[in-house]
Amino acid sequence: xxxxxxxxxxxxxxxxxxxxxxxxxxxxxxxxxxxxxxxxxxxxxxxxxxxxxxxxxxxxxxxxxxxxxxxxxxxxxxxxxxxxxxxxxxxxxxxxxxxxxxxxxxxxxxxxxxxxxxxxxxxxxxxxxxxxxxxxxxxxxxxxxxxxxxxxxxxxxxxxxxxxxxxxxxxxxxxxxxxxxxxxxxxxxxxxxxxxxxxxxxxxxxxxxxxxxxxxxxxxxxxxxxxxxxxxxxxxxxxxxxxxxxxxxxxxxxxxxxxxxxxxxxxxxxxxxxxxxxxxxxxxxxxxxxxxxxxxxxxxxxxxxxxxxxxxxxxxxxxxxxxxxxxxxxxxxxxxxxxxxxxxxxxxxxxxxxxxxxxxxxxxxxxxx
Numbered sequence: 001x002x003x004x005x006x007x008x009x010x011x012x013x014x015x016x017x018x019x020x021x022x023x024x025x026x027x028x029x030x031x032x033x034x035x036x037x038x039x040x041x042x043x044x045x046x047x048x049x050x051x052x053x054x055x056x057x058x059x060x061x062x063x064x065x066x067x068x069x070x071x072x073x074x075x076x077x078x079x080x081x082x083x084x085x086x087x088x089x090x091x092x093x094x095x096x097x098x099x100x101x102x103x104x105x106x107x108x109x110x111x112x113x114x115x116x117x118x119x120x121x122x123x124x125x126x127x128x129x130x131x132x133x134x135x136x137x138x139x140x141x142x143x144x145x146x147x148x149x150x151x152x153x154x155x156x157x158x159x160x161x162x163x164x165x166x167x168x169x170x171x172x173x174x175x176x177x178x179x180x181x182x183x184x185x186x187x188x189x190x191x192x193x194x195x196x197x198x199x200x201x202x203x204x205x206x207x208x209x210x211x212x213x214x215x216x217x218x219x220x221x222x223x224x225x226x227x228x229x230x231x232x233x234x235x236x237x238x239x240x241x242x243x244x245x246x247x248x249x250x251x252x253x254x255x256x257x258x259x260x261x262x263x264x265x266x267x268x269x270x271x272x273x274x275x276x277x278x279x280x281x282x283x284x285x286x287x288x289x290x291x292x293x294x295x296x297x298x299x300x301x302x303x304x305x306x307x308x309x310x311x312x313x314x315x316x317x318x319x320x321x322x323x324x325x326x327x328x329x330x331x332x333x334x335x336x337x338x339x340x341x342x343x344x345x346x347x348x349x350x351x352x353x354x355x356x357x358x359x360x361x362x363x364x365x366x367x368x369x
Contacts (some may be wrong), residue, residue: 005160041068070094072123076299077101082108082323083299087306089273090314092117097271097319098126098173100134107144108180109137110321113155114198114271116172116244124162125171129245132158133177144179145256148193151177156245156252163247172246174198175254176212178269180323188261188325193254195243199275201284204265208285211257215243266292266301266324273318274309298322 006013011022018027041055047066054061059068072095073088084099096115103109113129115122133151140147155175163170174196181189190211192200197214213219217237221227227235245252266288278284291304302322309318 005157040071075099076303078297078299079103081298082110082321083297083302084110084112084319084321085299085302085306086319087273087310087314087317089317090310092317094123095317096122096126096173097273097317098123098130099269099319099321100130101321101323102134102138103182104138106181106183107138108182108323109134109177110180110267110269110323111137111151111175111177112198112269112271112319112321113176113245114174114196114273114317114319116174116241116246119169119172119246120167121171122173123171125159125173125246128158128162129155129173129175133175137177137179144181144189144191144258145193148177148179148191148254148256152193152195152245152252152254156249159245160247170247172244172249174241174271175245176200176269177254178211178267178321178323180267180325189258190261190267191256191258193256195245195252195254196241198271199269201268201270201281202259202261202265203268203285203288204261204263206263208281208288210281211259213255214241215255216241261325264324264326266322268305269321270305271317271319273314273316274305274320276316277309277312298324 005011006020006022006025006027011020013020013027019025020027041052044050044052045055045061045064045066046068048061048064050061050063054063055068056062059070060066061068070088072086075086075095077084077099079101082101082103084101086095086097086099088095096117098113098115100111101109111130111133113126113133115126119125133155136151136154137147140150142150152175159171159173174194176192176194176196176198178200179191190202192211194200194212195215197216199214200211202209202211217235217240218232220242221232222229243249243251268288275284278287287305287308288301291308292301302320305320305322306318
């Protein structure tokens with residue numbers, strides 16, 4: 001039976017319950033929306049170069065009247081051999097995407113959440129989910145697959161807690177997380193869990209392959225194979241995601257896949273703001289190959305991929321998390337300082353051959369979102 005989550009203690013309850021059996025809380029009690037942070041100017045006005053003292057708490061220049069870029073319009077977290085870049089894009093007024101990355105001696109975690117624009121305050125959902133998920137991925141002692149389920153559950157609780165009661169369409173977001181085992185130098189095990197249409201790719205000299213399958217109406221219909229491609233594409237439901245995180249979500253158990261990589265390469269986790277412009281894996285391979293240079297910083301590659309999406313139109317928010325393997329992170333903890341950046345990197349390649357996806361993942365056409 002479907003469940004709801006208590007916003008007080010985080011315990012699951014039947015979907016038709018009004019009270020939490022664990023702590024007695026009213027499951028229908030109002031939840032206050034998180035307050036919007038005041039704008040804090042860190043640079044002069046982007047239009048007239050007025051001093052930061054002239055920028056108001058809501059981000060307007062008092063001299064020329066220009067609205068300043070919001071703090072979340074372009075967010076970068078550079079961790080050396082892995083990084084995440086999130087950008088508003090060219091068409092949206094706000095950035096409803098969120099990404100989070102981190103590593104311990106044992107694991108590396110990359111998380112991307114894409115706020116569903118048709119819901120209210122979707123950025124609250126994506127930000128809360130990404131932070132909650134990466135915290136669990138880095139601290140749980142469970143096996144990788146179970147840890148991803150725990151992360152999705154934690155992300156769901158965080159989204160519910162960030163949802164005000166008096167909201168017409170509860171904030172929702174997609175979820176994709178990659179967990180990398182760093183205990184062995186090689187081979188490296190990557191486990192990916194996801195809900196919705198944000199994606200994970202593995203890109204190496206031998207090709208780029210899609211590790212996830214989109215949870216969209218169009219993709220589900222292609223698997224059922226009762227409709228033609230033309231009928232699917234023309235249906236108004238084609239772009240709708242079928243799984244997500246949010247107060248109205250019915251199933252928040254992520255789909256999980258595990259792969260083993262034995263060659264240098266790049267793990268790319270992204271929202272559809274990137275892959276919509278390079279949906280087939282072989283096309284994304286060429287995009288990455290054209291922008292990859294020997295010794296390039298991972299954060300610079302992520303920035304180049306974001307720039308590619310903006311140059312192609314930037315119709316959506318864009319979030320790209322990238323990790324490079326092998327790296328000093330892949331060495332045993334005691335050897336990492338000694339490696340000091342001498343680890344190998346994936347080299348550029350003109351090859352565009354795509355490896356087939358893992359056998360337990362159905363081969364599908366990219367879906368719309």
